[in-house]
Amino acid sequence: MTTKQSLQALNDTVIANGYCVGCGACAVPDQSPFKIVMDDYGQYQSSLKDANVFATTQNDYEKLCPFGSGTPNEDEIAKQHFSETCDHNNQVGYYNGVFAGHVAEGDFRNQGSSGGMGTWVLNELLSKGLVDYVVHVKSETAAQGLHNIPFKYQVSETLEEIQQGGKSRYYPIELSEVLKTVRNNPGRYAVVGLPCFIKSIRLLQAQDPILAERIQYCVGLVCGHLKSAHYAQSLAWQMGIAPQELEGVDFRIKDRSQPANRYSTYAKGSTGEKVVPTNQLFGADWGAGAFKYKACDFCDDVFAETADVVLGDAWLPEYVQDSYGTNVVVTRNQNIRQLIVNARTEGRLEMDDLGVAKAVQSQDAGLRHRKIAIGYRIHREQMTKAWVPTKRTGPINTLSPRYEMKRQRLRTKLRLLSHESFLKAKRKSELLTYINTVQPVYARYSRQGRSFFHRLISFLKRRLIISAR
Ligand SMILES: Cc1cc2nc3c(=O)[nH]c(=O)nc-3n(C[C@H](O)[C@H](O)[C@H](O)COP(=O)(O)OP(=O)(O)OC[C@H]3O[C@@H](n4cnc5c(N)ncnc54)[C@H](O)[C@@H]3O)c2cc1C
Structure with a gap:
């Protein structure tokens, strides 16, 4: 396939069918015909500038995209990097260490x-001389201690x-x-990213020897x-800060009186700031x-099966x-595993050996949605005859228990409705346009899988609240 055919194919499949995650990989090559734009729904998306204006590099654009046809899948990429030194689990991927714990030194945990x-892994890679720079995500005003939007990938070179x-x-x-900055500035880099972003980096490295040489460590996030950006705006609006006034947000404020999963959201507007427990805000149910x-x-x-190490929350009782x-920490790279083991011995980390089964348990809901129910979502897309990316799981036309299929259909509906109705809400300057559209579907979604007894109790509780008013 020629470069021109590959970019047209990427445009006609992934981008045209709404599967672009906005990672930016296709816009990295010199004089790429793609640019990354924020769409009306607050999502970064790739956009083809002009299929005829491309030149210097001979890239296969489809194979730069984590959802592109013909790209190696996560198993195939990870195998090249980790198969000789790691064991493999079909939920977690390769691993040579599985831990749960926290940083005991400094202010990292806080x-x-x-x-x-x-932050500790990135810092340790830098301070032990394994990299010269770290590429991570922060606010452009982070140096002033602010969480102002937008958040951007940036290069850092000091602990501070x-x-x-x-x-x-x-x-x-x-x-x-x-990544254009990385290409223009020699040095050794560590990059942190979500699973599909790390996959993009691996795909870019396969076509770009400079990135292959310079990016030495990929740090994944579960x-x-x-x-989309509308998520932050929707939470802040419920706190009284309208989208056009929103200046900053912190999605993870720890509440010392609550378990770790009961965190709060901070939002700052032109007229003030607020902190509200996230579970009191509509639309924040992650599932x-x-x-x-x-x-x-x-x-x-x-x-993040293609990353050297992956970090998440240990959602375990x-x-x-x-x-x-x-x-929860899963290592695949021997150097990173050793940094963790050494720091544990020195008392700088408090880390338990967790075992891979517990790591799986810590992400139980996410794994069921991503690794099993994906087959049902693929099946439903294929029924429409639309193009669907090839995944490791094939299409399946049934899920067990049966209500899981309805839950999946409602989740898809919630995704679509949230995007559409929030855009309308912004245009009308009326938050209720969003909430009143999504709320009834969310109520149906929440009822799925609950026993008759549970539903009866909820019904009676709602009646009691109404009569108490
Ligand atoms: C969109 C998203 C979804 C997530 N989903 C889950 C989940 O379902 N289950 C789970 O257990 N954990 C999930 N995580 C990871 C979790 O929220 C924490 O980031 C992780 O546990 C690391 O926390 P920490 O205190 O060790 O890291 P911190 O010390 O807080 O450091 C986080 C690092 O990640 C970087 N970073 C922050 N946001 C992004 C981003 N969007 N893309 C790339 N890098 C970023 C920061 O710059 C920083 O370097 C998710 C994270 C994100 C960003």
Whole structure:
């Protein structure tokens, strides 16, 4: 396939059918015909500038895209990197170490979303001389201690700069700008990213010897899905900060009186700031998937299987009660495993050996959605005769228990409705346009799988609340 055919194919399949996750990989090659733009729904998307204006590099654009046809899948990429030194599990991918714990030194845990390991690993790679630069996501005003939007991929080269990048950004980000910087500045880099972004980096490395040489470590984040910018706006609007006034957001404020999964959201507007427990905000139920990119429903990688190490939240009963946050950590690279083991011996990390079964348990819901129910979503897309990316799981026309199929259909509906209705809400300057559209579907979704007894109790509770008013 010629370069021109490959870029046209990428445009006609992934992009035309809404599977672009906006990672930016296709816009990285010199004089790429693609550019990354923020669409009306608050999602980064690739856009073909002009199929005839491309030249210097002979790239296979389809094979740069994590959802492109003919790209190697996560198993195939990971096998090249890790198969000789790691064991393999079909949920977690390759592993040579599985841990749960947190950073005991410095302020990493306090400034992180979870146990602080994300920032710690990047910092340790830098301070032990294994890399010269770190590529991570932070606010452009992070140096002033602000969580202002937009969040962007940036290059850091000191501990102080790295620490400013702590916290999870449930917000659109893209790699093309920062990877151009990497290409123009020699050195050894570590890059942090969501599973599909790390896959993109591996695909870019296969076509770009400079990126292959310079990006020495890929640090993955466990991923449920990526959100559009409207997710942040929808939460802030419920706190009284309208979308056009929103200046900053922190999605993971730890609440010392609550378990780790009961965190709060901070939002700052032109007129003030607020912190509200996230579970009191409509649309924040992660499982329901409001404001999710469509691509995320067609991704089967939870544990960033192509990354050298992956960090997530240890959502396990034995850790979740600790409001300060605990990481689940899966290592695949021997150097990173050794950094963790050494720091544990030195008392700088508190890390338990977890075992792969527990790591799987910590992401139970995400894995079921991504690795099993994806087959049903593929089946439903194929029924429409539309193009669907090839995944490791094939189409399946049934799920067990039966209500799971309805839950999947409602999740898809919630995703679509959240995007459409929030755009209308913004245009009308009326938050209720969004909430009143999505709420009835969310109520049906929440009822799925609950026993008659549970539903009766909820019904009676609602009646009691109404009569008490
Ligand atoms: C969109 C998204 C979905 C997630 N889904 C899950 C999930 O379902 N289950 C789960 O257990 N964990 C999930 N995580 C990971 C989790 O939220 C924490 O990021 C992780 O546990 C690391 O926390 P920490 O305290 O160790 O890291 P921190 O010290 O807080 O460091 C986090 C690092 O990640 C970088 N970063 C933040 N946001 C992004 C981003 N969007 N893209 C790339 N890099 C980023 C930061 O710059 C920083 O370097 C998700 C994260 C994101 C961004």
